[in-house]
Amino acid sequence: MKTLLFGKNGQLGWEFQRILPILGEVISLDREELDICDLRAIQKKINELKPDLIINASAYTDVDLSEKENELAMKINALAPGIMAEMSRKLEAVFVHYSTDYVFDGRKGSTYKESDPTHPLNMYGKSKLAGEENIKQACEAYLILRTSWVYSLRGNSFVNKVLKWSRQNKNLKVVNDQISSPTWARTLAEVTGFVLAQHKKDLYEAICERGGIYHLTGGGFTSRYEWAKQILANDPARSEQIVQAIEPASSEEFPTPAVRPLFSALDCTLFEERFGLRLPDWRDTLQLAMTE
C-alpha cells in the first residue's frame, strides 16, 4: 500500500512519519516540497504518485491570525482538502483528514456528538467546517476526525508554552472557563494508524462503509487551568521552574482576536464503538508524553 502524507513536520504529521511505515510505502511532504495553496500542484502530485491512501496532517492552525488571514486559512483548510478529496475519489484512494472542536459554539453545555449542529464562532472554525463540507461532497471513502487541543513536546504547543512561562514567571494566570480535551499528537496518529491497519486488506471498501465524521480526542475533559497544573506537575525538570502560584482566570481577562467556544469537549463514543477502541484518559497520556 502506498500512502501520501501532507504536513509531515506538523505536530501530527511528525508522529505519522513514525508510524505510517507499518502500512507500507510512505511519501511524506512538507511545505517546501509542496505548498498546498497551489491547488494544481496538489492535483499533479497526487496524479503522479497514485497513492492508495492520502493523509492530510497539514492545516492553517493559527486560530487568532485566521481572523486576519481569512482567505489563506480558507485556501489551506477548505479548498486544498477539497482537491485532495476529489483526487482520492478519482484514484479510489482513501482520504483521512482532521477537523476541530471549534466547529461548535460551545453553548450546548455537554459534550458534542457528531450529529450535533455546527456553529463555529471564529474564522478558523469556519474554514475547517468548509473543509469538512468540501470533502463530504467530493469523495466517498473518507475519515474526517474532529479533534481538540492537540499537543506534542515539539513545537509551539500549549504544553511547551506552559513550561516556558513557568521558567519566566513567579505567578501564572490561566483561563479556567475554556473546557475541552487535551490530545497527544502521538495518540491521534497511533489510533488512526491502528484503524487503518485493521482494515488494510480492503481499506477502500471498509472506509466507504464505515467512514465519515468521527470525534477523536484524549479521554475525559478539563479546563486550560487544570491542564496547565498537570503540565507543571509532570514537568521532568521541575527544579527549573520559578513559578510559585498558578491562578485561574476568565477568558474575558485575556481578550484575543478570535472568540473561542467555552465548552467544546467532544463525545468520542461513536468512534470507540465503531472501531472497537478505548481512548486513553488525557491525564495518563500527558504523563506518558512528558516522561518518555
Ligand SMILES: NC(=O)c1ccc[n+]([C@@H]2O[C@H](COP(=O)([O-])OP(=O)(O)OC[C@H]3O[C@@H](n4cnc5c(N)ncnc54)[C@H](OP(=O)(O)O)[C@@H]3O)[C@@H](O)[C@H]2O)c1
Ligand atoms: N493544534 C490544535 O490544537 C488542534 C486542535 C483541533 C484540531 N486540530 C487539527 O489537527 C490537525 C493537525 O494539527 P497540528 O497541531 O498537527 O498542526 P500543526 O502542528 O500546526 O501542523 C500543520 C502543518 O501544516 C503545514 N502547512 C501549513 N500551511 C501549509 C501550506 N500552505 N503548504 C504545505 N504545508 C502547510 C505546516 O507547515 P509549516 O510547518 O511549514 O508551517 C505544518 O507542518 C489539523 O487539521 C488541525 O486543524 C489541531
